[in-house]
Amino acid sequence: MREDGTRRITWYPITGGYLQHVEGALDTVRGAYLHNGSWSTNKHDLAALPKPNIDFKETAYGLWQRGDKSHADMSEAPIYTYFIMPAGFLRLGADAGGGDTQKIQSFYLPVDDGHCARFEVTFQTGGSGGGPGGGRPPHDGELKYPKASDDFGRNYDGVDSISGIPPTPRGYFRAQDTMATETQGFPVVDRTTEHLGAHDFILTAMRMMILMGISDVRNGLDPKHVIRDPQENGIVCIRGEDPLEFFRAEREALGVG
Numbered sequence: 001m002r003e004d005g006t007r008r009i010t011w012y013p014i015t016g017g018y019l020q021h022v023e024g025a026l027d028t029v030r031g032a033y034l035h036n037g038s039w040s041t042n043k044h045d046l047a048a049l050p051k052p053n054i055d056f057k058e059t060a061y062g063l064w065q066r067g068d069k070s071h072a073d074m075s076e077a078p079i080y081t082y083f084i085m086p087a088g089f090l091r092l093g094a095d096a097g098g099g100d101t102q103k104i105q106s107f108y109l110p111v112d113d114g115h116c117a118r119f120e121v122t123f124q125t126g127g128s129g130g131g132p133g134g135g136r137p138p139h140d141g142e143l144k145y146p147k148a149s150d151d152f153g154r155n156y157d158g159v160d161s162i163s164g165i166p167p168t169p170r171g172y173f174r175a176q177d178t179m180a181t182e183t184q185g186f187p188v189v190d191r192t193t194e195h196l197g198a199h200d201f202i203l204t205a206m207r208m209m210i211l212m213g214i215s216d217v218r219n220g221l222d223p224k225h226v227i228r229d230p231q232e233n234g235i236v237c238i239r240g241e242d243p244l245e246f247f248r249a250e251r252e253a254l255g256v257g
């Protein structure tokens, strides 16, 4: 709805049930592990950090989540992410270009049990180059980074990352995410053999929300976040109960009060 800033829209197909990709997105702690480089030394720094703190709240649209950014990219400010029913994910960040907001929103559109399409819209105030990630090559309809047929670019002998996929160029983030979510299982990950950890409660909360939505539909009701009245559409509700919390936290982390 905003007319300032820059935005960028891309999409590409992914293998595997849509929900395992949504789960991969919601698991923000992965950042420090899956996307980290210099793993042989950084893993010791990570091990010395306190366990990550993750808060979450149920909202009218899904879930609000705040996690320690130290476990996302080892910096200070918290990370704010959102699960948007039924298959959306949004990450809110500080705008490197000097504006107030950077948003990266993905939607995982189910195609069939074993395939989905990931649509991504990024936005930032000010800046140029098509929004966050504008420097990356586009991938409209095709994942151009190493994919399953290229073993996702894995090279355990030559690359010092937990996945064996190089942490740079930045586009290889895609290959890391795709590897982690596609290789869980086809067509759908077998969740009867999974071992959820204490910090996986965000996934449990999201699954319960979807199960309740299924139950609602069976009972003739709308699931959460179905908007039928155009007057109610356009309500921007992405920052939890306190719309300024994100900015206060960013300023505190930067020491500017």
Ligand SMILES: [Fe+2]
Binding pocket: 030, 031, 034, 035, 173, 177
């Ligand atoms: Fe990722």
